[in-house]
Amino acid sequence: MxxxxxxxxxxxxxxxxxxxxxxxxxxxxxxxLIPLDEIGGLVTKxxxxxxxxxxxxxxxxxxxxxxxxxxxxxxxxxxxxxxxKLPWLRNNLRAARVLINVVGHSAEDYGAVVSGxxxxxxxxxxxxxxxxxxxxxxxxxxxxxxxxxxxxxxxxALTERPLVVKLTPNVPDIGVYARICEExxxxxxxxxxxxxxxxxxxxxxxxxxxxxxxxxxxxxxLPMGVYLTWRAAAAVSIPVMxxxxxxxxxxxxQYILAGAxxxxxxxxxxxxxxxxxxxxxxxxxxxxxxxxxxxxDLVGALTIPERE
Amino acid sequence: MSAPVRSWGRVLETxxxxxxxxxxxxxxxxxxAQARPGQFVMLGTGLGDVAAPFLPRPFSIGAREADGRLGxxxxxxxxxxxxxxxxxxxxxxxxxxPLGRSFSLPADRxxxxxxxxxxxxxxxxxxADARLEKRDVRIVYGERTGDRVFDPELIRxxxxxxxxxxxxxxxxxxxxxxxxxxxxxDQPQLLACGPDPMLRACADLxxxxxxxxxxxxxxxxxxxxxxxxxxxxxxxxxxxIKSCTEGxxxxxxxxx
Numbered sequence: 104m105x106x107x108x109x110x111x112x113x114x115x116x117x118x119x120x121x122x123x124x125x126x127x128x129x130x131x132x133x134x135x136l137i138p139l140d141e142i143g144g145l146v147t148k149x150x151x152x153x154x155x156x157x158x159x160x161x162x163x164x165x166x167x168x169x170x171x172x173x174x175x176x177x178x179x180x181x182x183x184x185x186x187x188k189l190p191w192l193r194n195n196l197r198a199a200r201v202l203i204n205v206v207g208h209s210a211e212d213y214g215a216v217v218s219g220x221x222x223x224x225x226x227x228x229x230x231x232x233x234x235x236x237x238x239x240x241x242x243x244x245x246x247x248x249x250x251x252x253x254x255x256x257x258x259x260a261l262t263e264r265p266l267v268v269k270l271t272p273n274v275p276d277i278g279v280y281a282r283i284c285e286e287x288x289x290x291x292x293x294x295x296x297x298x299x300x301x302x303x304x305x306x307x308x309x310x311x312x313x314x315x316x317x318x319x320x321x322x323x324x325l326p327m328g329v330y331l332t333w334r335a336a337a338a339v340s341i342p343v344m345x346x347x348x349x350x351x352x353x354x355x356x357q358y359i360l361a362g363a364x365x366x367x368x369x370x371x372x373x374x375x376x377x378x379x380x381x382x383x384x385x386x387x388x389x390x391x392x393x394x395x396x397x398x399x400d401l402v403g404a405l406t407i408p409e410r411e
Numbered sequence: 412m413s414a415p416v417r418s419w420g421r422v423l424e425t426x427x428x429x430x431x432x433x434x435x436x437x438x439x440x441x442x443x444a445q446a447r448p449g450q451f452v453m454l455g456t457g458l459g460d461v462a463a464p465f466l467p468r469p470f471s472i473g474a475r476e477a478d479g480r481l482g483x484x485x486x487x488x489x490x491x492x493x494x495x496x497x498x499x500x501x502x503x504x505x506x507x508x509p510l511g512r513s514f515s516l517p518a519d520r521x522x523x524x525x526x527x528x529x530x531x532x533x534x535x536x537x538x539a540d541a542r543l544e545k546r547d548v549r550i551v552y553g554e555r556t557g558d559r560v561f562d563p564e565l566i567r568x569x570x571x572x573x574x575x576x577x578x579x580x581x582x583x584x585x586x587x588x589x590x591x592x593x594x595x596x597d598q599p600q601l602l603a604c605g606p607d608p609m610l611r612a613c614a615d616l617x618x619x620x621x622x623x624x625x626x627x628x629x630x631x632x633x634x635x636x637x638x639x640x641x642x643x644x645x646x647x648x649x650x651x652i653k654s655c656t657e658g659x660x661x662x663x664x665x666x667x
Contacts, residue, residue: 125639126634126638126639127638128637128638128639132634132636132637132638132656133636133638135414135415136415136417136507136636148638148640156650156651157640157643157651159645159651160630160631160642160643160644160651161630161631161641162631162633162640162641162642162643163466163631163632163633163639163641163642164631165463165464165465165466165491167461167463168461168465169461169465170465170466170633172633172639172641174639174640174641177640177643177651321461321465322461322465323461350458351458371458372634372638373466373467373633373634373635373639374455374457374458374465374466374467374505375417375455375457375458375505376417376507376636377417378458381458
C-alpha cells in the first residue's frame, strides 16, 4: 500500500501534488473540474494590498512546448480576497492545504497583506512571491540579497504560520538565495517561478504580448526547474516545492528525486484539468512498481554515479 | 450557468469548407446536452505530447445536434489550428465546455447576425436554433475574398438559412462589408462576431439605428474557465474583464 502523504510545514498533505499560483485562481473556478479535496492542496492567485488592474492583452500565447504569460498580477486585493474568495476555500476544502500567494510593491505592502490575513481561518500559510517577471518591481526582492533577507525576516516577525518563498530562476546561483531565505526564517521554498521571455509577431513586427515581455512556463522549462530545485534543495534543510513544466507522475518524480518534498502543477491544468490527478496517479503507480512505501523515501533519493 | 465538463470526443466527420477552413464534427453528448448558442469550448489534444497546439484553443460551438454531435469551424492560422484542422474521423480531441455566456435573444425582435470571417461560427448554431424555434433569423456573412467563403451549401444545411454573402473583392456574393446596405426597418436584435474593426463598425451602426447589439469577442485564452485572467478585454468602465467567463458575448455597451 503506497502512502502519498507528506508531513511538513507543520501540517499533513495527503499527496505531494499542489496547484501552482496563478493557474488555479482562488480554487472555486475549478471546483467542477478538479476534485480539489483529493489532491495535496493549492496556492492561490497572488493577493496584493490594493486591487491591481493587470496588463493589456495579449496576456498569454503558446510557445514551443509551453506558454508565455504577462497577466500582471491582476487580483481583487486583500479586502475583497478576505470577503469574497477566502470563505469559499474555508468552506469547501477539508483535506487540501491552502497557501496564499502574497505580493507587494514594498516590504510594508507584503507585511500588510500577511497581517491582514493572519487571524483568518481557511488556509495553512503563505507563499511569498518575490519572482513575478511581469510587473515593474516584481523581482525586486527576488534578486537583491539584502532586500530579500530583510523582507523574509520582517514577515517572520509578523506570523507564526508557514512562510514559503517562491524564488526566481533569474539569478546566477539559486542556492545563495535559498540560504538567505532559510537564515531569515523561511519555512520552505518554491522553485521556480517563470523564466523571463519574449515572443515577436514577425508579420506585424510587434511583440505578441501587451506587456512586451512575459514569463515562460510549461514542459519547455522542466529541465531548468529540476536543475534549480536540485541546487536549492542541496543548499538548505527546509522543504522545497518543485515547480516547472510538470504534466505527469514521471515529471513530478524528477523534482522529488532532485529534492522537492512537494510539487506544483500549473500550466498543465490549462491543457487538461485532470493533470493533477494524473500526476498523483503516476507517482502512486511508480511507488507500487518500485516497492516504495512512502513518498518521503524518494525525496532527494537521486544517485549520482561517481566519475572515474 | 451550466457546469463545464472535461471530455474526450471522437471526431466523426471532417470536410473542407473553404481553402483553409474546415468543418469538424465531434461526438460529445455530455457537452452538447448543455450547449447554448454563443458558448464556446476549449479544444485540444491533451497532455500526451507538446506539439502545437500544446494549449487548447477556444472555438465557438458551431452546431449542436440531437444525437450529441458538436460542430466546429476551424480555420488555419498557425501550427496549432493546422493540426486541429487535419484531424481524421476516429481521432480523439480533449474538449472542455460548454464555456462562457451565450447570446440572449429577445422574443419580440427578429435576429440579424453579422459575421466576419471565422466569426461565422457562433451564428451557425444561432441560426439552427432560431429556425427550430421558428424565429426570423438572417445571417449576413462577409469575407475579404471569395476563396475564403465557408461553403454556402454547408451553411444552408446546418442552419436552414440562406446567407446574405458579402466579399470585399466582390468575387462571391455582394461586393462590400456586412454593415453595408442592410434592411433594418424591422428593428432587429443585432448580433456580431468578427475582427475588432468590424465589431466597432457594428457598434456604430447599432448606435445610429438605435438597435440593440450583442458582440462575441475573441482574445488569446489560457484556461477558458476564469482562473488565468489571460483573455481580458477592456470594459466601458475601463477595467480588464475576462472574455471567457464574463463573455465571450457582451452587450456592446459593456465594452470600450
